[in-house]
Amino acid sequence: MKKIFLIILVILSFTVAVVAQDAVNYTQLLNQGKQQYDQGNYPAAIEHWEAAREGFNQEDDLLGESQALIYLTWVYQDTFDWIKATETIQESIRLLSTQQPNLLLAQALNTQGNVELAMGKTQSALTSWETAEKVYTLLEDEQGIKGSKINQAQALKELGYYRLACDKLLESLEITQVKCNNFNLVEWEKHQDNYHSELEAIAIHALGVNFQNTGNYSLAQSLLESSLDIFKKLDIPTQISTNLTSLGNNALGLKATDIALNYYQQAIAVGLNNLEPELKLLNLLIQLEQPQEARDLIESITEQIQQLPPSRHNLYLQINLAQSWLKLLAVTANNNDSKYLAEVLAQVLVKAQDLGDTNSQAYALITLGKLYEQNQQLTEAERLTQQALELGISINASEIISQSQWQLARILAQQGKVEEGIIANQAAIEILAQQRQDLVAVESQIQFNFIEEIEPIYRHLIGLLLQPSASQDNLKQARQVLESLQIAKLDNFFNTPCLTAKPQSIEELDTTAVVIYPIILADRLEVVTSFPDGILTNYRTNLPEDKIETILREYRSYLNPVASNQNRLIISEQIYDWLIQPIEKQLEEAKIKNLVFVLDGYLRNIPLAALYDGEKYLIEKYNLAIAPSLQLLESDSTNLTDQKALVAGLSESRQGFSPLPGVETEVREISANISSQVLLNQDFTTINIANKINSASFPIIHLATHGQFSSQYKDTFLITWDSQLDINQLSQVLTNREISEAKPIELLVLSACQTAKGDRRAALGLAGLAVRSGARSTIATLWSVNDASSAILIGKFYQNLTQEKVTKAQALRQAQVAMLEDENYNHPYYWSSFILLGNWF
Structure with a gap:
């Protein structure tokens, strides 16, 4: 679920091309309707435009009639009458399709795309905007081409094609020498003084949000500051508010909460009843553990949000509010709030069904299912989540499917249905693996980030697989899932795939090494080991994750020469007991010389060489190596004596x-x-x-x-x-x-x-x-x-x-x-x- 913004690209032409002399009055009706529309007097606008349409129809003026239909679509869209909006714009396009390609046809196609996107028909919107671009290209209309590309980028992002969306934005800005993967501050500085229009600023803002979502905050900051500067010069309050909100999100990415607060407050102060900065501020207050301030803001937002007419954008705002409310309820349990929130989500679900928006229905069901899960009403939570999954499958929405499968896995596991939970968890990870190149490129509107939302899916499955007396198949699968997680983390770090060379498994490289995979789970430390005979074993230490990390941090601090040697050795021996002691005898019997560790979490930050068994350090007994993942590149094992x-x-x-x-x-x-x-x-x-x-x-x-x-x-x-x-x-x-x-x-x-x-x-x-x-x-x-x-x-x-x-x-x-x-x-x-x-x- 992503933030919706509509780029309504219509190159206004208030004089219909070549109108007969006796149709002048109808053209005046169009312009009068436009004046009423601009003043917010929609009934009067409809009256003028319907009259103009009828007049043009009687005169067989197809262009005039089509212009009136486009205008009518605007007002039907603004009043959320989606049936009339769809029928009206389709009629306009039907009339225009009988003529040579012209500006009105391109405008009609753009308007149709806006209607389709607002109704959740993203693929149809993309097709409309691609067709509009073709028409603008035939007409050599550069502004129209740019606007259509921006619209296509939004649709591509909605469909999950984040890199294609980013490249499309660069095209709209006529930056054709590089693709997004190689776009950087140096490249941006070559172009940033070339843009001055609102349309260009919209593209720059969207590009900034893209790089913000992929973790390139410095580039995002420069882009967002540039777009804000243009919007301020043009004095466009709605865009200024949106841009300030994006800058607040960027500040959060940089861990600058005070700056983020300031940006959100500036966005709210613009005074346009824009709820998005208020929702962002709400999330930040919850994150800062300010429950009373958060509750007050929830009440304010709820009053405003209930007045909004149904559209995908407004439904997403309500679901976003519900997600934030759930976070607050997790730390301040309140039965009355839970009941009220369930009612709100049920209303959102009904509105989404009336709108025919399957995406909104699915996200409402997921959020409602999570509320029931949080309240331990697991049977109902399972039913709702299963419904969301079926909707996601029906429209092939991978994000909905993966989120539903992940939630279902948790719910099933809590009911003791471990095998079913494993199957659901596996399905969620398989989808994430397919999307690996774009894991982090999801917009922050859905509160979706790698550490909080992706990594737990992998760890949960590992925890289910590593039950006492786990089978060899489960142990092997746990190791494979860990490998997928390690690679996903590296891809997330660079925002691009890391393993580009042909890998070879550790066992193929060294049949005498023992590989040790410690895995830190929420309630324990699991260790999986692989000996040369290929048999996997596992053992555990039952300590919560925060306690494990505290001990590891203490160990790291005691490595300072001025710290207590006694305390260092005690903690070092404790960690040795976690990782090595259970297999110590086997290592000696097999005469193992090489230990290879695939480390997890904070274990990466500690020196394994200094682990102590009570008499010797680990380095005194074994050659040690760390594998960033379970696979390595092939090596030239020739002697390096003669190498340069x-x-x-x-x-x-x-x-x-x-x-x-x-x-x-x-x-x-x-x-x-x-x-x-x-x-x-x-x-x-x-x-x-x-x-x-x-x-x-x-x-x-x-x-x-x-x-x-x-x-x-x-x-x-x-x-x-x-x-x-x-x-x-x-x-x-x-x-x-x-x-x-x-x-x-x-x-x-x-x-x-x-x-x-x-x-x-x-x-x-x-x-x-x-x-x-x-x-x-x-x-x-x-x-x-x-x-x-x-x-x-x-x-x-x-x-x-x-x-x-x-x-x-x-x-x-x-x-x-x-x-x-x-x-x-x-x-x-x-x-x-x-x-x-x-x-x-």
Whole structure:
């Protein structure tokens, strides 16, 4: 369900082309009706236009009659008389179709599209607007072509074709050199001063909303500010209010709640009775845990919303209000409110049925089903949700189907119908997998985001599959679902598919490794393990998710050298018991050397090497690697002794970051062991590193510079001498290198980076870069390590790596153990931050 906005593109022509002299009075009637329409006097407008229509009909003036029918459609649409609106515009198009293509036909087709979209007939609306564009093209009407493209973009978005919608908006702005996947701030700055009209501002606003929905908030901010500036210059209050609301949504995406509040209040202050900023403000108040303020606003919105006539847009507003109300009821249970809300949703359902809007019916049923689920009236909740599912299937609406299946899975599971719940949950995920490229491109009107709405669907299914004494089939399926989730999270991070190279499963690469998959669920930590014989096992720790994360955070804080060693070892041993102790004996008996972890949640932010069994650290017993997903790229396992490295680093302070004097030592150590081309300090510019990577084949790329990994790709970057190299720029350089068929990057080392503080999902940025770059293996640091100790460890790593038959995992382990044995650097702070992602050979 998405926010509806109608772009009513009608290039007004108040003088009907070539009207006979005795029809002048009828033309005057048209203009008089237009005056009444503009004043809101709809009955008088209808009277004038009906009279004009009859007069033109008597004179056999098809163009005049068609113009009158178009005008009448406007008023029927504004008064929500959809039957008359449909019949009238169809008659106009029938008359015009007997003539040569003309402006009126294009206008009629645009008007028909508006009616169809308002009635929920989105595919029909798209067809009408595509036909209108063809007519405008024949007439060489540039404004008409632009407007039709904007309308098509709205329909495409309604149908779920988000990227096509975005590209269509670029076309409307005559930006044809790039597609949306490659559109950025630099490209926008080339064009932003070229636009001045309302139509162009509408397209810019829609484009900004698109990039906001895909997480590119900086680009969205620039676009939305540009459209707002145009609307203000043109003094169009309705558009100003809508634009301010979108800027508030963007501020929320940037976690700037105070700025969001200000934007919403500005939008409300425009004073147009626009409910959308009020609904956004309501959601924010609930999020900020201000229940009384939220309840007061609900009462105000309810009074206004009940006065609205039926249309899809207004029904969506009511459903949006109901969804917000449900959130409030979840924390402030009130039986009277629940009963009233059920009545409101039942009324919405009746209005949607009268309108013939299947989408609105389905969303009303889903929301009503959720209300019954929340009140533990599960039988009725199941019935309502099943009805919504059937409606979604009848119109092939994938979002409705996936939401219904997900809700049904929860309801069935709560009734103890586990197998049925699994089937429904699987169906929801299958649809999400089909939509993987567009998972995050859903408009915020439906309160649909990845962390809150997508990820729980995967985790719920994993929880159902991992019951005590789970079968091998269920264990394998749980692992597959986890794989789908990991890939979806990476795609969500970049807003584009990450796994573009041909993957190979871990078991195919190393038949002697044990793979460990910890999965954090709401009520427990599940661990699935795969031994070389292919048998899967699982075990669990019954702790709530928030308690698990608290312990992991404490462990991370105790890795500071000034913290208590005793507390660190106690917590480290506790986590070891969760992950390793249940299979410790099996590992010893099978003489396992390699442990590969596919980590989940905050576990990505902790150093596994420093887990403690009471006597030894994990790194003292095993070679360790982390797989961002359950699949890896094939690796060239030849020795790296004779391979060349590109080494770039900063030892001097740049852009407010502290100097790294140890980088010079680090560079010398690398060069002493492997043939290297060095870019140090002034030579390490963004252009130089890009040119070097693309111009020559370096199996090893080592970057010794400040950097940060974050769950937001805009906050994931590396520092060069002249700028910040963001993750998209770096991954694009590395990906282009693979496209050019240069020898693949066997090892990417990032030796002075850290995960963003306070970001529980920060290591996702590291995993995303590791996968999307195409590098076979990546070594990076979870925190910025002591400069001198880092240089020593890196030197030992490369020295080990040049030895015959030493894998990357062995080389790193030997370097870390050597540091552990050095009394100056034996604390885990100095050596456990280094992690190996990807291939460990």
